[in-house]
Amino acid sequence: MVGLGPTLQQTYRDDGLCGELDGEVVGCEHIPPFPTCCQSNGHCGWDCEDAIPVRDEGRPSSGAVPAPARATAAPAVFTSNGKYRSDGKCGPANLLDDGTQAECDPNSEYWCCSEHGFCGGSQEHCYCDTCVNYRPVDLVGKVRSDRRCGSEFPLEDGTQSECDGESENHCCILHGYCGPGPSHCACAGCVDYRGGAAKTVSLVEGRVRVDRRCGPSFLLDDGEPSECDGSTANPCCSKWGYCGPGAEHCDCPDCADYRTDEDKEKDFGLNGENWRKDRRCGADFPLPDDSGPTQCNPNSENFCCSKWGFCGGDEEHCGCEECVNYANK
Numbered sequence: 001m002v003g004l005g006p007t008l009q010q011t012y013r014d015d016g017l018c019g020e021l022d023g024e025v026v027g028c029e030h031i032p033p034f035p036t037c038c039q040s041n042g043h044c045g046w047d048c049e050d051a052i053p054v055r056d057e058g059r060p061s062s063g064a065v066p067a068p069a070r071a072t073a074a075p076a077v078f079t080s081n082g083k084y085r086s087d088g089k090c091g092p093a094n095l096l097d098d099g100t101q102a103e104c105d106p107n108s109e110y111w112c113c114s115e116h117g118f119c120g121g122s123q124e125h126c127y128c129d130t131c132v133n134y135r136p137v138d139l140v141g142k143v144r145s146d147r148r149c150g151s152e153f154p155l156e157d158g159t160q161s162e163c164d165g166e167s168e169n170h171c172c173i174l175h176g177y178c179g180p181g182p183s184h185c186a187c188a189g190c191v192d193y194r195g196g197a198a199k200t201v202s203l204v205e206g207r208v209r210v211d212r213r214c215g216p217s218f219l220l221d222d223g224e225p226s227e228c229d230g231s232t233a234n235p236c237c238s239k240w241g242y243c244g245p246g247a248e249h250c251d252c253p254d255c256a257d258y259r260t261d262e263d264k265e266k267d268f269g270l271n272g273e274n275w276r277k278d279r280r281c282g283a284d285f286p287l288p289d290d291s292g293p294t295q296c297n298p299n300s301e302n303f304c305c306s307k308w309g310f311c312g313g314d315e316e317h318c319g320c321e322e323c324v325n326y327a328n329k
Helices: 261-266
Strands: 017-022 025-027 091-095 151-155 215-219 282-286
Touching: none
Parallel strands: none
Antiparallel strands: 017 025
């Protein structure tokens, strides 16, 4: 039994459910190039051999006999070499008798090989970095049918593939996937294609990257290393190329400290006390003049420095071998 293609006045759901739901018949949105049908399990899918009919009007049938279904074009047939296993496994860890790796049947509902070596048709199987989609990639303009995008997936002319700004997957994340929501549209370096124009979220503010990467491995447009904002909680660039606080970011030979003397003083209390406002303490957080480790306020409830470099007043901060109790000093 075949399902319906897109019809006028038909509603769709973002969760992919279809059929008679809440007093109306919900259809499936057509996603080219494959026909999209309502499966017998009540989910939209590409296997139209086992689909249920949907009324053109988008309303439940009032009689016992369903309205005739308007058939879509026959499901696409893809070229296949038949390299499949009966257990549905695939990939380099699952070889065939001739020693070649097993693939997935592009004409089935399990056409993608996941990173774990199983054939399937879900996002887990088709949209990971090591997933393999055995259906050919079609292009509509600059948009790929497999939702990949960006500079790592260039078109034949060398330009980067894009996302459909009028679809639900309208933004390209840095890792090269089209998708919706803040994770794809509001992240640094992401590209939003809604409104007919590509809008890239700025990755750099001044000389500081918003993703906290820094140093010579993350150069700015002028060829100089990206920096850290010395007036923030992540003022120093570690040897690993991350902005952050403490000795591992500020005091190693390859670290870069972007704090001014004034910035360093702001971390501490008034009148030259030896404790910080943020309760950090110990050797990883030296005093501004490097005369010793930051201490804890002995007259407060947080008078002990824990082995983790935090001031507190309980057993975890006062009772360990490495802990320092400044109330007793």
